[in-house]
Amino acid sequence: MSSVVPRLVGELTVGHVAGIIAACVVIIRFLCPAVITYVLAGLLRDTETASTWTVASAGLQKSVWPTILRTDSAGSGGAARTLIRVTCTAFPLMALLCAITGVVTPLGLGEEPATLPARAGTFEYITDDSAYGLGTSIRGRHSPSRLCPGEHLNRLAPLGTCPYSNTEVVYVDAPDGDGFSVELPKGYDTSIPDEARDIFSSGTGRSTVSNFFDIEWRQVSSEVSPNRGDEEVSVGMFRPLESSILDNKYKVIEGLIVDAINGGIGFRNHTVPAGLSRGAYWEEDILFVEPSTACVNTNLTLDFGISPVRNAESNDHIADLVLTDRGGFSQMNTTLPPLLVLNGQAEPELQQRAYKSAWLNNALTMVYLNVTNEKDKPRQGMKSFSYMDSVVGKEFPMPHSSTDDYDVLRLSTVFGNYLRLGLSSSGSVSGGRNYSNPFNISESDFDAISTICAGTVSANPVNITNIYVGCGLLRGAPRRTDGGPLLQFESGSKWSSPLHACASSLRATIKTVRFQSNSTGLVPLQVLSITPKTYAADEEADAPLWGLEDWGLRLNNFSPIWGLVSPEYATRKNVTTVRKPDFHLIGTPDNGLTLEGGLQDNLAGASFAQFAMNTVYRTVGDVGGNWPIDLRGAASLSVFQRWQNLSQDAATAGAIINLMWTDVAASAVVGTRGVLGEGNSGTKPAGEILVQPIGSRITFDARYGVPAAILLAWLGVIMLAALLCTCCCGGRAGFQTLRRRIEQLSVGRVFTTFLFPQESTLTMPAKQWRVSNGPKIVTVDVVARRAGEEPMYARNEQEGGDTYGLIDWRKR
Ligand SMILES: *[C@@H]1O[C@H](CO)[C@@H](O)[C@H](O)[C@H]1NC(C)=O
Ligand SMILES: *[C@@H]1O[C@H](CO)[C@@H](O)[C@H](O)[C@H]1NC(C)=O
Ligand SMILES: *[C@@H]1O[C@H](CO)[C@@H](O)[C@H](O)[C@H]1NC(C)=O
Ligand SMILES: *[C@@H]1O[C@H](CO)[C@@H](O)[C@H](O)[C@H]1NC(C)=O
Ligand SMILES: *[C@@H]1O[C@H](CO)[C@@H](O)[C@H](O)[C@H]1NC(C)=O
Ligand SMILES: *[C@@H]1O[C@H](CO)[C@@H](O)[C@H](O)[C@H]1NC(C)=O
Ligand SMILES: *[C@@H]1O[C@H](CO)[C@@H](O)[C@H](O)[C@H]1NC(C)=O
Ligand SMILES: *[C@@H]1O[C@H](CO)[C@@H](O)[C@H](O)[C@H]1NC(C)=O
Numbered sequence: 011m012s013s014v015v016p017r018l019v020g021e022l023t024v025g026h027v028a029g030i031i032a033a034c035v036v037i038i039r040f041l042c043p044a045v046i047t048y049v050l051a052g053l054l055r056d057t058e059t060a061s062t063w064t065v066a067s068a069g070l071q072k073s074v075w076p077t078i079l080r081t082d083s084a085g086s087g088g089a090a091r092t093l094i095r096v097t098c099t100a101f102p103l104m105a106l107l108c109a110i111t112g113v114v115t116p117l118g119l120g121e122e123p124a125t126l127p128a129r130a131g132t133f134e135y136i137t138d139d140s141a142y143g144l145g146t147s148i149r150g151r152h153s154p155s156r157l158c159p160g161e162h163l164n165r166l167a168p169l170g171t172c173p174y175s176n177t178e179v180v181y182v183d184a185p186d187g188d189g190f191s192v193e194l195p196k197g198y199d200t201s202i203p204d205e206a207r208d209i210f211s212s213g214t215g216r217s218t219v220s221n222f223f224d225i226e227w228r229q230v231s232s233e234v235s236p237n238r239g240d241e242e243v244s245v246g247m248f249r250p251l252e253s254s255i256l257d258n259k260y261k262v263i264e265g266l267i268v269d270a271i272n273g274g275i276g277f278r279n280h281t282v283p284a285g286l287s288r289g290a291y292w293e294e295d296i297l298f299v300e301p302s303t304a305c306v307n308t309n310l311t312l313d314f315g316i317s318p319v320r321n322a323e324s325n326d327h328i329a330d331l332v333l334t335d336r337g338g339f340s341q342m343n344t345t346l347p348p349l350l351v352l353n354g355q356a357e358p359e360l361q362q363r364a365y366k367s368a369w370l371n372n373a374l375t376m377v378y379l380n381v382t383n384e385k386d387k388p389r390q391g392m393k394s395f396s397y398m399d400s401v402v403g404k405e406f407p408m409p410h411s412s413t414d415d416y417d418v419l420r421l422s423t424v425f426g427n428y429l430r431l432g433l434s435s436s437g438s439v440s441g442g443r444n445y446s447n448p449f450n451i452s453e454s455d456f457d458a459i460s461t462i463c464a465g466t467v468s469a470n471p472v473n474i475t476n477i478y479v480g481c482g483l484l485r486g487a488p489r490r491t492d493g494g495p496l497l498q499f500e501s502g503s504k505w506s507s508p509l510h511a512c513a514s515s516l517r518a519t520i521k522t523v524r525f526q527s528n529s530t531g532l533v534p535l536q537v538l539s540i541t542p543k544t545y546a547a548d549e550e551a552d553a554p555l556w557g558l559e560d561w562g563l564r565l566n567n568f569s570p571i572w573g574l575v576s577p578e579y580a581t582r583k584n585v586t587t588v589r590k591p592d593f594h595l596i597g598t599p600d601n602g603l604t605l606e607g608g609l610q611d612n613l614a615g616a617s618f619a620q621f622a623m624n625t626v627y628r629t630v631g632d633v634g635g636n637w638p639i640d641l642r643g644a645a646s647l648s649v650f651q652r653w654q655n656l657s658q659d660a661a662t663a664g665a666i667i668n669l670m671w672t673d674v675a676a677s678a679v680v681g682t683r684g685v686l687g688e689g690n691s692g693t694k695p696a697g698e699i700l701v702q703p704i705g706s707r708i709t710f711d712a713r714y715g716v717p718a719a720i721l722l723a724w725l726g727v728i729m730l731a732a733l734l735c736t737c738c739c740g741g742r743a744g745f746q747t748l749r750r751r752i753e754q755l756s757v758g759r760v761f762t763t764f765l766f767p768q769e770s771t772l773t774m775p776a777k778q779w780r781v782s783n784g785p786k787i788v789t790v791d792v793v794a795r796r797a798g799e800e801p802m803y804a805r806n807e808q809e810g811g812d813t814y815g816l817i818d819w820r821k822r
Contacts, residue, residue: 025119025714032116036109040074047073056791061784064758077102100728107724111717118714124707125291131283131701133685136534138264138280145228145251146264146680152230152244154223155200155612159567162190166566169194173561173571173584174203200243200611206559206571209585213555213574216687218699219520220277220297222573224683225615228265244612248605251677253639255669256648260537265680267296267523267537273668274300274540277681279690282527282535283701289527289534290701294685295543297574298521299595299619301671303664304360305484305510306368309338310375312408312428312485312509314416318501324440326412327499331441332405333428334506338372339381339400352465354475355588358515367463367481368511371425371456378429378451379406409442413633416507417499418644419487419653421631421667423599425511426456427483463513466598468566474558474586476565477515478597480623482631484510484666486657487643487650496654497647510663514627514671516619518572519543519592520554526704545591556593560586565598569616572596595619604628605678614679622674631670641670753779761788765796 047070054066075081090098137143160170162181169192171177180193202223211221227246234242254261254270261268267276276296283290310333317329347366350359376382385394409430410416430439431453461467463481470476488505490496499505524538546552557575561584572593580587597620604625605618630641643650656662684690685699736744753759754772762770762783770783787797 023120025116028116028119029113032112036112039109043073044075047075051075057787057789057797059784060758060762060786060788061780062758063761063788063790064756067757104724107717107721111721114714114717116714118711120709120711121706122709123288123704125702126705128700128702130698131290131292132285133281133699134284135279135281135684135686135690138262140263141252142228142263142266142676145249145677147228147230149226149682152232152612154202154226155244156202156616157198157200157243157611158563160192161564165190167192169198170563172203173559173563174206175199176203198241200241202613209575209579209582210557210559210571210573212576212579213557214297214683215576218278218294218296218683218685219574220681220683222571222615224297224681225277225618226265226680226682227609227612227614227618228678228680230612243610246609246612246614246618246678248609248678250639250674253641253649253673254676255641255652255673256646260540262535262537263676265682266676267298267540268672268676269298269300269540270669270672272300273665273672274298275672275675275679276521276523276540277679277683278523279680279682279684279686280535281685281690282525283703286527286701286703288704288706290703291524291526291538292699292701293522293524294699295520296523297518297681298540299516299518299675301514301516301619301623301668302358302360303512303514303667304364305512305660305663305667306361306364307338307660308368308372308483308509308511309336309341310334310372310509311336311506312416312488313405313491313504313506314410314488315505316499316501316503321440324411324438326410326414326416327501328410328414328416328441331408331410331416333375333408335381335400335402335404335406337402338368339376340398340402340404342369342372342376342395344395350462350465352475354477355590355594358477358479358513358594360479360513360515363463363465363479363481363513364511367425367459367483367513370459370462371483371509371511374451374455374459375426375429376400377449378426378431378447379445380448384449406445407441407443409439411438411440415642415644417488417505418642418650419631419657419666420485420642421482421512421627421670422485423460423480423482423627423632424453424456425459425483428485428509429456431456461600463511464599466565466600468564468598468600470565470598472558472563472565472568472570472596473560474588474596476596476598477594478599478620478623480514480599480627482512482627484512484631484657484663486510486663487653489654489658497651508657508663510657510660512664512667514623514664514667516595516623517592518556518595542591550589553589553591555580555587555589557585557587558596560584565596566601567603569613569620570596571613571616573615599624599627602628605674618675618679622671622678625674626667626670630674631667639673641673758788759783761790761794762786765794 050066050069054062058066070076138146156172158170158172160167160179160181167181167190169179171179177199178195180195181190182193183190207223211223214221227248229247229249230244231247232242233245234240254268257270259270261270262280265277265279267278269275276298278294278296283292312331313334314331315329316327320327321329347362347369350362350366352359377384381400382395382398383392385392408428430442431451460481464479466476466479486508488507490503491506492504494500494503520543521540522543523540526536526538528534528536554574555577556572557579558572559570572595575585575587579585597617599620602624603617603621605621606625606629640646640649643653653666656666682690750773753776759770759772759779762779763772765788766783766786770779789795789797789799
């Protein structure tokens with residue numbers, strides 16, 4: 011609602027302007043007749059025809075002058091009958107009220123955006139000028155390609171025959187029996203067989219939901235490699251482009267919708283409805299791939315101080331690094347967590363996996379530090395946890411070197427990495443203590459934690475239950491504990507980093523996205539909300555059907571095709587299906603493949619999500635990788651601060667990994683399907699998409715309607731009075747009476763009736779009067795008299811003032 015008094019010109023609404031115009035009109039409405047009357051009074055001579063007097067009188071008496079000059083007809087005081095006087099006061103009051111109403115009423119008018127009824131939209135592609143747009147290869151120059159590793163004599167071979175493909179791969183054993191070579195008699199066909207395409211794009215039809223083949227690497231190139239048959243193959247390329255970590259909103263970039271709030275990317279080649287001046291609202295179902303992470307606090311912290319001198323050995327400022335027991339040792343639940351029941355697609359059980367990882371991490375660390383003992387070793391028969399040499403707050407000095415980056419966040423697949431077990435011999439390490447390690451805990455014991463948590467290893471077969479789960483130890487961004495400024499590493503300051511065990515899975519799901527386009531603004535497309543698509547109560551029948559290639563190959567290097575399939579393919583051989591709202595992607599972190607390690611073919615959907623998660627756990631979050639954008643908070647204090655806040659609580663720490671994954675994945679892939687269909691190259695929308703154009707609605711602030719309401723009420727009263735007068739005043743009101751009264755009071759007629767009583771009466775018809783009396787000349791000065799007659803009056807000396815005694819010339 012508009013403010014009562016607009017403070018600035020900038021705040022003027024159309025209503026205000028209309029009010030101002032009305033005010034000007036009101037002023038002119040009073041001023042013009044006044045000026046004209048002023049001129050009229052000047053034009054009027056003492057001697058005029060009777061008609062002229064009548065006409066001039068009407069003009070003069072109607073103007074504001076009688077009121078201003080307080081002449082007779084202004085009517086206050088005097089002997090005017092009260093009822094008549096009151097009735098006559100109504101005229102100026104009414105005029106005033108009308109003027110006020112005319113000015114005030116439009117001030118209440120306003121305009122607000124409103125949605126118009128939905129209609130089918132025509133969409134057009136919009137380009138992205140950001141780094142993502144520039145970093146996207148031109149489409150259509152490379153077709154999807156696929157290379158599959160093979161297996162021979164239980165060993166991984168660089169090449170094998172891909173599912174549905176006819177490529178012939180021959181393994182020739184080396185003569186000395188050691189190893190084998192690969193021969194390709196007819197070359198290697200990297201194209202995707204039609205059968206695979208048909209099956210795994212069958213579930214989306216012409217909808218806006220992307221299928222597997224609509225996911226492409228953002229950057230594509232080609233490569234010739236001798237061990238792939240010397241053929242030129244299209245390969246994806248990865249280049250980190252930008253970061254969305256600090257945006258904390260839904261973003262629209264070339265080919266993707268980025269959920270920088272919860273993590274996740276949706277595939278869409280962006281289009282907006284064309285030809286709508288104010289834009290529109292609409293909804294689409296979009297395929298999303300999103301990470302999901304659970305973290306469990308180990309209840310251990312790594313505490314350190316900042317030393318004023320750089321440590322000569324370890325080349326860092328970290329001093330007095332200790333592992334502090336915050337309950338992780340002394341208050342540990344010594345019951346071994348139950349075996350992980352892995353139920354594949356049903357539920358990734360991330361919380362359980364993370365808890366087990368944290369528990370194992372703590373247990374192994376305790377045994378290493380001789381805080382407690384392992385079962386049976388070295389003294390036979392001794393139960394595990396038979397002693398507990400720690401209390402809450404107990405500190406264990408830890409070794410460190412500059413490469414450990416204790417002043418930033420770190421994510422690693424290596425549990426117990428703070429012990430530096432594999433690295434303890436390296437020279438630049440300082441601090442720490444020679445722990446006796448009575449139970450010979452080694453790096454490989456810790457290494458097993460990731461594998462237990464993931465539940466899969468490379469040798470496992472590709473099937474729908476072997477879902478990808480990445481696991482690692484998250485060392486949160488340190489928080490200052492001595493009360494100083496939270497972002498300054500001052501010498502002498504004290505810091506503490508929490509340690510969380512985290513497990514992440516990846517899933518594909520369909521979400522309903524609400525868009526707003528804005529053809530007037532610089533940002534023409536905005537995502538208003540992203541909500542999981544709702545299915546009928548009978549989820550079994552309504553949810554999408556997800557399929558997976560199932561050829562009994564191993565997870566090693568083989569990334570299977572997955573996607574929405576139509577029910578007729580559900581019984582196909584070597585296609586496993588599951589009907590669920592979401593599909594957990596298949597894979598193992600065990601293969602260690604990252605985006606930065608080089609991509610070998612051009613089939614993004616098969617591996618991008620898993621590779622991106624590996625990239626987060628192994629390079630970007632760990633050593634920083636060759637990632638030009640700071641995702642650990644090493645350079646950007648804004649990122650550091652965001653991580654500091656999210657690190658404190660295990661419940662929020664998972665968001666760190668989800669957001670890092672989103673950043674990596676957004677740089678890696680695009681969705682090519684838009685409203686215009688596959689490749690976004692059609693001209694007709696994929697199915698009819700209804701858009702609600704944004705229009706405007708007129709609003710009215712009721713407060714400004716008060717004068718108009720009063721006016722209406724008054725009008726009602728007057729009409730009622732007129733009605734009462736007509737029917738109940740004994741016929742005294744009526745058009746006849748009205749005509750008579752007007753004629754009786756027209757000045758020319760009054761003059762002629764008194765000056766020429768034989769020819770004029772006050773009641774004769776107007777037409778007749780105009781003909782017979784209108785042209786008569788009447789002089790009006792001190793008194794009215796016939797033209798040419800001498801004034802016949804005598805000054806009334808006794809009474810003084812401007813009164814005269816009229817001498818009747820007829821009596822003289
Ligand atoms: C750490 O403490 C929290 C809260 O008491 C608990 O939920 C969690 O399981 C503990 N972590 C471990 C590894 O025991
Ligand atoms: C300890 O862990 C076991 C297994 O995870 C669980 O059943 C038990 O309830 C836990 N005890 C406490 C006190 O939390
Ligand atoms: C640990 O032991 C090694 C060899 O026994 C020794 O060189 C090193 O100084 C010791 N470190 C500490 C911190 O005591
Ligand atoms: C380990 O701790 C136990 C209990 O405190 C103690 O008896 C034992 O000697 C310690 N072992 C070593 C190698 O320090
Ligand atoms: C630990 O390993 C060392 C050498 O690898 C070996 O001599 C020692 O016996 C082992 N101790 C235990 C308790 O297994
Ligand atoms: C639309 O454009 C206007 C003017 O540039 C801007 O103020 C508004 O925030 C934009 N809205 C959206 C949804 O982009
Ligand atoms: C399906 O995969 C199996 C291996 O699990 C393979 O032996 C079989 O030939 C495949 N079926 C078809 C129809 O290709
Ligand atoms: C999106 O569609 C447009 C128009 O068909 C095309 O030029 C562009 O390359 C597509 N972008 C992506 C990422 O597929």
